[in-house]
Amino acid sequence: EAGVVQSPRYKIIEKKQPVAFWCNPISGHNTLYWYRQNLGQGPELLIRYENEEAVDDSQLPKDRFSAERLKGVDSTLKIQPAELGDSAVYLCASRREGLTDTQYFGPGTRLTVL
Amino acid sequence: AQSVTQLGSHVSVSEGALVLLRCNYSSSVPPYLFWYVQYPNQGLQLLLKYTTGATLVKGINGFEAEFKKSETSFHLTKPSAHMSDAAEYFCAVKGLDSNYQLIWGAGTKLIIKP
Numbered sequence: 001e002a003g004v005v006q007s008p009r010y011k012i013i014e015k016k017q018p019v020a021f022w023c024n025p026i027s028g029h030n031t032l033y034w035y036r037q038n039l040g041q042g043p044e045l046l047i048r049y050e051n052e053e054a055v056d057d058s059q060l061p062k063d064r065f066s067a068e069r070l071k072g073v074d075s076t077l078k079i080q081p082a083e084l085g086d087s088a089v090y091l092c093a094s095r096r097e098g099l100t101d102t103q104y105f106g107p108g109t110r111l112t113v114l
Numbered sequence: 115a116q117s118v119t120q121l122g123s124h125v126s127v128s129e130g131a132l133v134l135l136r137c138n139y140s141s142s143v144p145p146y147l148f149w150y151v152q153y154p155n156q157g158l159q160l161l162l163k164y165t166t167g168a169t170l171v172k173g174i175n176g177f178e179a180e181f182k183k184s185e186t187s188f189h190l191t192k193p194s195a196h197m198s199d200a201a202e203y204f205c206a207v208k209g210l211d212s213n214y215q216l217i218w219g220a221g222t223k224l225i226i227k228p
Binding site (some may be wrong): 004006040041042043044045048056084091101102103104105106107108110 | 120123146148150155156157158160163194199206208215216218219220221
């Protein structure tokens with residue numbers, strides 16, 4: 001079974017530029033999460049999808065961040081415009097509906113904003 | 115509100131020595147508890163989890179953790195450290211009423227001395 005795929009793995013941009021991250025979850029996993037992880041900290045949830053519906057986006061900075069999961073499979077997270085403080089690792093995770101709630105993580109995208 | 119505290123941002127042990135990483139949680143409902151490991155430049159990988167039943171949980175790579183309700187703890191142990199165990203370890207909790215959102219600790223970086 002293929003794991004969660006994310007691209008790109010690394011991205012360096014200048015502030016005020018746009019950037020997009022892509023995630024393809026494990027096949028059959030209906031729940032998809034986007035997290036931001038700052039250096040030396042645990043993941044911080046940005047948004048959670050159940051199929052194509054964003055059911056928890058309360059921590060997504062909506063002035064500059066947007067996300068979509070149009071067909072309930074892969075997802076894109078966008079930042080426009082990027083700020084210096086957006087430098088972090090952006091993690092995608094997926095979960096199959098069930099009792100144990102295990103989330104499976106992709107390798108992440110390390111964003112550096114100069 | 116739920117929270118997770120990991121004692122020690124860095125733990126250093128000698129190769130072959132006991133590994134003990136501490137995690138305390140607060141939850142108003144019976145929790146699900148997780149330990150994840152993150153190797154450099156990689157995503158998070160599930161080590162082990164406690165949902166219900168036996169309080170001593172065995173995971174991958176020789177790690178185990180014990181759920182102690184009276185102490186609200188879920189400490190991670192391994193009898194003999196190996197150089198390949200060097201990584202960052204995250205404890206997370208999910209209460210049954212938390213809409214499947216994990217609350218994460220800040221992480222503990224495990225350093226293995228030769």
